[in-house]
Amino acid sequence: MQANCFFLSSQHENIRVSCAPAPYSKEPKPKEKIMNTIQRNSDFPVDDMPILLKEVVRAIRAKTQAPVELIVGSCLCAMSIAAQATVVFEYRDGRRSPVSLYTIVLAESGERKTAVFNHTIKQLLEFQKRKMKEYVNQQSVYEADLQSWNAIAKSKIKQIRKNEEKGIDNTFEQERLRAHYVNKPKKPRVPKILYSDATTEAITQDLVENIGSAGLVSDEGGVIFNGRAIRNLPLYNQLWDGGSIDIERKDRRLIIDDCRFVMLALIQPIEFINYLKKHGTRALGNGFAARCLWSTATSTQGTRTKQLEVQEDNEHLTNFHKRIDELLEQTMDQSPPKVLRLSPESESILSNYQNCIEMQILCDKAKHDALPGILSKLPENAIRLAALMHYFYGFEGNEIQPICLEHMIKVVSYYYSQSEKILTLGLDSGxxxxxxxxxxxxxxxxxxxxxxxxxxxxxxxxxxxxxxxxxxxxxxxxxxxxxxxxxxxxxxxxxxxxxxxxxxxxxx
Structure with a gap:
């Protein structure tokens, strides 16, 4: 389907948006309004999201009445984890970029972070749980096959030794042994998709030995920023880049190649302040912060009212979950990823945007030392979002069209404004x-x-x-x-x- 019909900005607060070429002209009935509108005290550019994603946000908002920033951040995380192993973006020079996203949302206690998780990330957990059960059975079969394989291997080796003792030519037996080793049973990959607190060593080892696609996510982000997983920030920078990583250990060598990794932390502001006080220089100076999409949740506390008579629409949320399952199944199959590129018109838009970014770096570099780095990563984050939207919602062709890229540029511009506020005003201790x-x-x-x-x-x-x-x-x-x-x-x-x-x- 064409990308144009997936993007439709509503000019009125209460107009319900569908997949049709135009919005419904009919205003919702008064008692439906709270369920059919998206939070308007937030500056988040939700109208720049594809219509189907906007409807998912609307549905979760109706169920939880949580801040839209929390909902969108969690949705993007779920989409990114599901798609990151099955699609890749290719630049004109041949470089490739994953669609993996790092997202940090600051939200006070009581903003219903867990409730939002239950409608987004929980789907990934359920898929992982289901596949873990299958893995247990596969592991049992593997162990039985391996025992049989070992017995046959010993028998062949024993025959070769006998032939050697008798001076009999072993060419035929050696060929049989080689063929046997080629057919050695393969250990099933553990379908570990999500982490909340683990050492970097455990994460990297699992990425190499398992399906090569995972995410570090938590609705209590302090677990991440105060835990073991976040101690090696340069490694997470490399994982975001999607390149090859060579890790030397005492007992062995690990090569992480074409692995994909997502991060989402929903964290209370005070916890993030404390983290920056302790480790801010390192996090802001080594490029980690530049790779993240930052936002602060606009509180909905005190405005959440229960609408018992309203009929909730679950269709879009159900389809969202089905698409996540579909992409995760493709991830388990280890099939080659689809390659997306920019259309010629989109290439021109990207070039102009990059030029604008360079000018903005000159203007903003005096505001905070970390802002130039964040600005420099905005074009790539815009491309990642555009590729993710194009692929997740099945836009036509392998070329990202201008309308998709333009909308995602607006989205990353919002995230930049949020990071600027957080760094220059919100989190500075003075x-x-x-x-x-x-x-x-x-x-x-x-x-x-x-x-x-x-x-x-x-x-x-x-x-x-x-x-x-x-x-x-x-x-x-x-x-x-x-x-x-x-x-x-x-x-x-x-x-x-x-x-x-x-x-x-x-x-x-």
Whole structure:
């Protein structure tokens, strides 16, 4: 089917959207509205998602009344895990990229993270549980076949030894032994798809020995960020890239080739703050944060009302689950992935977008050290999302069309704005800002007033590093410096009667 009929933006809050070429013109009845609309106090660009995914989000929203950011993040994770081993994107130069996504959603306690999981990730768990039962039977058959194979192998080796002792030519017996080893029973692969807390060693070993496709997911993201799995961030960077990884161990060597890995953490803001305080420099500096799609859940607490008379529509959610099962079955079959590329028009759009990103890097690099890295990964995340939508919903052909890429560019732009807010406002403790401001105040190389003992606050607002020109961050940094005895703040009355502030600087 054409991609165009899958994307349809609703201009009105309460218009119900279907797969038809145009939305229904009829407004929902008043008592249906809460079930047929998607949360509008959120800035998430849900209208830029394919219609069928939008309907899934709507259905889960109706059942849970959870924030749309939680729902979309969980849906994208489930889609990515299901599809990542069965499709790949190829650039013009031949490089290939998986559709694997790393997603972090900050949500307070009580936002119904577990309820959302039960409608998205639970489907993966049920598939894994079902396949584990099959694996137990397969393992029993394998062990029996292996015992038989070993007995035959011993018999053939024994015959070769006898022939050697008697001086009989063993050419025929050796050929039979080689053929026997070619037909050695293969150990069944463990259908391990999901992890919540495991060592990186266990995850990498399972990726090599099992189906080569998995995800690290948790509706209590503190388990991930405070656990064992997240300690080797460079490894997760390599897994996101989808390249070959060579790991040397004491007892053996592991080569991870064409393995696919997804990450989803639904985490409380305070836990993420604590993680960044301890490990932020490493996580933000080595490229891990740049690969993630960040968002903060817009709280629905206090607005959730039960609508007993409303009939819930499960059709789209049921079809969503069926598609996940279908793709996971293909993953188990280990069949070669489908290859997607950009259409010529989409190539032009991507090129223009990459140029815009380079310009934005120049504008935003002073806001936070991690933002240039996040910006540089936006084009690839846009491509991954576009390829995922194209494949998961069966868009026509092997070329990603402009409408799909354009909508996904809007989606990653939203995720970037969220990461910018989280890094520059939401999660900053103020200590870094305070240290940066003090360095600027006392360094002649950073400002022309570096040798002064005092400076007007208005001068700081005008000439300080960009991120400190925000009044909230500046006042917080000044308060920290004052409390630590590095500055004092004086209030001065101007000739016109107004009050201004001056900063006394105390050098170490």
């Amino acid at each position: 200590e870094d800002d305070a240290n940066k401001l003090y360095t600027w105040l006392t360094s002649p190389s950073s400002n022309s007033m570096g040798n002064c003992s005092n400076i007007a606050k208005s001068q700081i607002r005008r000439y300080a590093p960009y991120q400190l020109r925000n009044s909230i961050r500046l006042n917080r940094a000044l308060k920290i410096l004052e409390e630590s005895g590095r500055i004092s703040i004086m209030k001065l009355r101007n000739p016109n009667g107004s009050i201004s502030q001056a900063i006394n600087i105390y050098r170490n």
